[in-house]
Amino acid sequence: MSSSRKLKMMRRRELPFELVVEILARVPVKDLIRFRCVCKTWRSLFQDERFYRQHMTHAPTRIVSFRLSDILLGRFSCDNSGNKAEMILQANNILNARGERLVIDASLLGHCHGLFCFCFDNRIFGVWNPSLRVLREIRKPDVREWSEMGFGYDPSSQDYKIVLLLKKQGIHSEALVFSLKSGASRMIEFRDIGMLHSRVPGTLVGENIYWHVYDAKVKVTDKFLGFDLVSETFKFYPGPSNCVKGFPEVIAGGLRGGGLCTVGVDALSGGLIVWSAQHDDKIGGGIKSWSKICILSPGILEISTSCRIHRIFVVSAITYAGLLLVLVDIDGKESMKRESKLLAYNLEEKSLTNVETSLSLYSCGHLLTYVETLVPIPGRWKL
Template sequence: MPNASLLPEELIAEILSWVPVKALMQFRCVSKTWNSLILHPTFVKLHLHRSSKNSHILVMYKDINAEDDKLVACVAPCSIRHLLENPSSTVDHGCHRFNANYLVSGVCNGLVCLRDSFAGHEFQEYWFRFWNPATRVMSIDSPPLRLHSSNYKTKWYHVKCALGYDDLSETYKVAVVLSDIKSQKMEVRVHCLGDTCWRKILTCLDFHFLQQCDGQFVNGTVNWLALRKLSSDYIWRYELVIFSYDMKNETYRYLLKPDGMSEVSFPEPRLGILKGYLCLSCDHGRTHFVVWLMREFGVEKSWTQLLNVSYEHLQLDQFPFPSTSMIPLCMSEDEDVMLLASYGRKEFVLVNKRDNRMDDIGGFDGKYYWPYSYDYVPSLVLPYRN
C-alpha cells in the first residue's frame, strides 16, 4: 500500500515556494527531485513572486583591510528592520568582500551586477559578472566591451552602466551608455545574460551625465541623472532631467525633475530607489537636505517631497558649503523613519519624522567609505542562462 503521507508534487512546490532561499539551498540535498524542482525556472519565478518585497536592501561600501592596507569592496544584504535598529552591526553581518576593482553596477531580482575594467594605452576595457549573494553563485565574465579613446570617452564617469530585466523576453540585461566623440551622440549598448556579444541598440542626441555611474532599475527601465542642453533665443542652458531607457521596448525618454527643486547644486543630486520607487535626493540652497519620491513612475506630477530637513537641525557645518554628501539608505514601511548616511561626519543619521527627531546612531569613521544602497530581494535567480 503506498505511503499515505506522501504529498502531491504540486502541493510540495506550493509549500516550498514560501520558504526562504537559505533553507531551500539546504533542501536541495533531500533528493534529486527536490534539487531539480528548486532550480527549475518555473519554481524560481514563483518563489521570486512570493518573496517579501521592500524588506531588504543591499549596502555597498569600501573598506580598508587592516592587514595589508588594501582597499576592498564590500557588499552586505541587509534586513531593513535590522538596519534601522542597528546599522553598523547589521552591515558587518553577512558581508561579502571583493577586490576593490569590482564595482556594483546594479541590482535586480536578487542578482547583482559586478563590473571590472582594464586600462590599455589607447583603450579601456569593461566586463561584467552576475552574482547571486543568497545562493552564492557567480557567473563567468561577460564578453569584454572594448572602447578606444579615439572613438569614445572612456573614463569611469563617462561610461554609465545598469542592470535590468526585460519581462517580455524574460532576460536580464546590462545596459551601457557611451559618449561617441566623433558623432557627438550618446550610444546604448546591451549585453544579455548568457549571450556572447554586445549589441548596439540606439543612438540619441549628446547630453551630459552627472557623476553617479550606476543606473537605477524600476518599472522595466534603467535611469540616470543628466543635463539636457536647451536653446532659447540663441542662449544655451542646461536642464536637469532623468534619462530613462526602456529594457523591453529599447527606447528612451527624459523625465522631468520635481517642481520646486532647484537646478544642479553641490553636492550633486543623487538618484536611487526607496521601497520600489524612484528617489531623488539633493542639497537645497546649501541649507536643507531634501528627498523626493516618484509615486507613479513616469508621471512627473507624482513627485512627492518625502523629507526636508535643515542642516542646522542636523548640526552640520554650513560654511562655505555643507560638509554633507548625504544619501538616504532606507526607510520604514510606514515612511516615518529614514536612515541617512552622512559622508561629512562619517555617521549614520536616523530621522524620525513623526517625532521630529534626528539621532546619530553609529559611525563608520576609519572603516567605511561611501556607503550606498540598492533595493534587494533574496532569490533563487541563476546568474547564468539555465
C-alpha cells in the same frame, strides 16, 4: 497492522505538493541550498523559474556596501517606539568560481533580482549572486570606453541586459545593449542634449533605468535620461526643481515604495531635501511629475545627530522597510571635524532617528539593498 496499511496511512498524512511549494517559497535561501539534498524533486523545484520568481516575492531585503577588500552586509532593526535604530554590519569576502578571494576594485553597473553586475579592471564583466555565493564571468561586450551604465531585466524576453552609454560623438550618442542569455549585442543611437557623461550606474525602477543629467559645467539639471529595457528606447524626462547643491542621490523607492526618489542638500536651507517621482500607469511607466516629500532643516538634523552642523554632504541613500536611510558626512561648526552619520527618516510618520552601527561608517561606501534569491546567472560562462 500490515505494511501496506501503514504505507497508506503515511500517504494520507503527506501534505499536498502545492502546499509544500508555498511553504518552501518562504524559506531562506541558505536553508534551501541545504534542502537540495533532500530529494530530486526538491532539487528540480528550486531550479524552476516559476518557483524562484515566487520565492523572490517573499524574500527578505538585505543591505550591502562594497569596499576595496571586501563587502559589508547589513541587518537593520528598529524598536517598536521608533526611537532607537541599529544596523549590524559584517565583513564578507567575494569568491570567484575557483574559490579565490576577489578584490572589489570594480565598477558596479547595477543590480536586479538579487544579482549584481560588475566590470573588473575595465576588462572583465561578471555577475554575482551574494545569496548563492556565486560569481561568474560573462563574455565582455565589444566596447572599450563608456560612461553611464545600467543593468536590468526585460520581462518580455526574460533576459537580463547590460546598458553602456558610449562616449559622446556630436549631437548624437550611442549605447550598447548586451543580452546575457543570448550573448547578443546591438548599438542604439539617441539624441544628446549636451549632458556631461561620467561613469555612473543608473537607477532601476521597474523596466526603466534612469540617470540624472548634468551639464558640461558639472551642474545638476532638471532632466533625467531614461532607458526602457523592453522597447530599448531612450527618452528625457523632467526632474525635480533644480534647487540642490552637489550631487543628489538617485534611488528607487518613493513615498509608497517603487518610484524614483532623489535625496540632496537644499541650496537655500542647507538641510536635506527629498523628492519623489510620480510615474505613468501605462506600460513603460516613465516619469510624469515630482513632489517634495520633505525638507529636513539643519536644526532638526543637529538635534538628531547631536552635532553642530556647518555643512552636510549626502554620501548615500536607500529606502528600506518604509524608512529612508541617508548616510551623510557632517562638518562641525566648532572643530570643523568631519563625522559620518546614518539617519533613518520614517516616510509615513515623518520622524527622524539617528542609527547606531556596529562598524565605523567611515568604512562604508554606497549603501544598496537587494533581495536574497535563488535566481541563477543566465548566459554563456567563461570560467
